[in-house]
Amino acid sequence: MIKRRRDFVLAANRGQRLGLPGLNLQARRRRAEEPAEAPVRVGYTCSKKVGGAVQRNRAKRRLRAAAAEVLPGLARPGWDYVLIGRRDATAERPFPELLGDLAAGLTRLHAREDKADAARARGEPVPEPAPRPPRKPGAKGKGKAPKPPAKPGP
Secondary structure (H helix, E strand, C coil), X not given: CCCCHHHHHHHHHHCEEEECCXXXXXXXXXXXXXXXXXXXXXXXXXXXXXXXXXXXXXXXXXXXXXXXXXXXXHCCCCEEEEEEECCCCCCCCCHHHHHHHHHHHXXXXXXXXXXXXHHHHCCCCCCCCCCCCCCCCCCCCCCCCCCCCCCCCC
């Protein structure tokens, strides 16, 4: 299970991203030199946009249940997966459809990777996903905006 922020950030910046109707999926193949406590690692997260603590926890429980059913058949050893809850979708979507979203997403991500591996085997250059640029301080949703200068006293 992914627990450290660093691993979530690596999946977001260096992995593949896929938006699905019931969730967002991020996945990355770990490098050979990276230690791994498990062959497949999974992380779950929901932002406050999903709702309060009750709604976020419900969405994460549903993501964990979906992953428990789908990942054993479709996950690949040496990969990290991050499942991100979506506002008004993860908690409300019928569970069979959520399972279908996750299965379809994993299939698409791995098909992309297989295609890139085949191109590498032929000696063709394959562009790696560009890392996401860092956010600016005070950007919407991250950090705090700088305080205005203090007014001089009377």
